Amino acid sequence: MSAERPTPVPHRGAPCWVSLLARDLGAAQDFYATVLGWTFRPAALGEEFTVAMSDGQPVAGIGAVVPNLQVAVAWTAYFAVDNADATAARIRERGATVAVGPLRIGPGRAALAADPHGAAFGFWEGQTLPWSVGRGNAPAWLELRTRDAFAAAIFYAEVFGWAAGEPGGVDVTYEDEQVIVRDGGHTVAALRGGAVEAAPDPRIRPQWHVHFPVRDIDVVTSAAMASGGTVLPVEPAPEQGRAAARQAVIRDPDGGLFTVTEAPRQHPS
Template sequence: MSIPSHAVFGAPCWVSLIARDLAAAEDFYGGVFGWEFRPTRLGKDFSVAFLDGAPVAGIGALAGSLAVAVAWTPYFAVDDADATVARIQERSATVAVGPLRFGTGRAALAADRDGAVFGLWQGKVIRGWGVGRDKSPAWLELRTRDAFEAAIFYAEVLDWATERPGSCQVSYENGSVVLRQNEDAVARLTGGATEAAPDPQIRPRWHVHFYVPDIDYAVEQAIKLGGAIASQAVTSQTAGAMGSAEQVTLRDPDGGLFTVTTRTNK
């Protein structure tokens, strides 16, 4: 079942890995998360990951053709991809790809003014998929130079914090800017990133956090399959939640960063 993107405008509606080799990425993430993969109508370079029958994320072997780094990218639902792209460009940010037609909708790939890459999606979205829900990613984190400035940029581009019914709301909680959809925290914007930093974890970027039942097992599998630990285990305040969760940031064999986390202890 699906719903139109305008029904959840401004909210994260999907995450996808921009990979170099589809089969290699499937082997790695299937081993770490237990995902199963199904082909899509978008061609041989795309697949969708499922966990216990529920769609989780996408993988597209596009890094080589687009000349971009391997990375996990969040996509945000929009009413009109062309209008959103125009707003991005008006605010001195970058549109790298699109809008282009993909399957049942149109997509674009952009970077904000500090270089953090994100996607736009106009079209049908999966009903029930949502950050923090069921098998979906746990939450998103934008590590950026100035969280308040970034929040203003995304609010203007994606219609956050407006009086329009269904608009995502923005608040300041526990030292970060938190994005909420229907009162559920779905993303956190944290300042202090440095664009020229040699460590990719410190550069401005969107980070995707995935729930796992056993962090030690996920880390062990990632290393066994050619990945590496990018940061040691920490206990961190989750996005807008009154609780804490253990998390470890990992790097896949091609350098793509992602974080595994436990469910919140309240």
């Protein structure tokens, strides 16, 4: 998370930020500046944290991994909560893990966790930057690839209050063997990983994936490879209203995995 230029708290359970912890902050900034055209400004959290900017708007956070912290380099999605302590308790009650926090960070409190299948995510209590998935320069959407999407949806619904029937939350629906999460009528996340009653797929490593919008996917992938990144094939998947989408999965030189999407974003009501 970042603590700069706060805005009102987003809807409960909605994605509110994405961040990358890199082993070499300078090298990560150079890679994403070249590939995605980002610029960077300091964050209020200290010199080891920066806010990535696109067209003058905040996009994501990139920070440096603490040297003695043994964590994989990965993009992490954060979700807004009303009470970080209560959220942490609900996660533990359901057999999942709270790895770090909740910790006081600037105007809020943050924690890192993993769901029962091992997918890492974060949650944040407090104010945020002007940022919303699927709007402006923020990520186009988030995607959880897991072994059992229906079981994962139950976990996140119980932890974050998805579709709890209370004002100020997000809505979830089951469509085309996926769980779709909508905030204010537009799609912010999808959970994929098997139909209802289907056996979990042991080949899938559960993980939240961040999809960044780009104007020219060929230019972006060429720049990624020239800068030491790797471009991976994209598995065919339902497009959730993005029939014309062109996508590529990129692994940065430090191991951080993300997806770029070229097509205009559509937000079904």
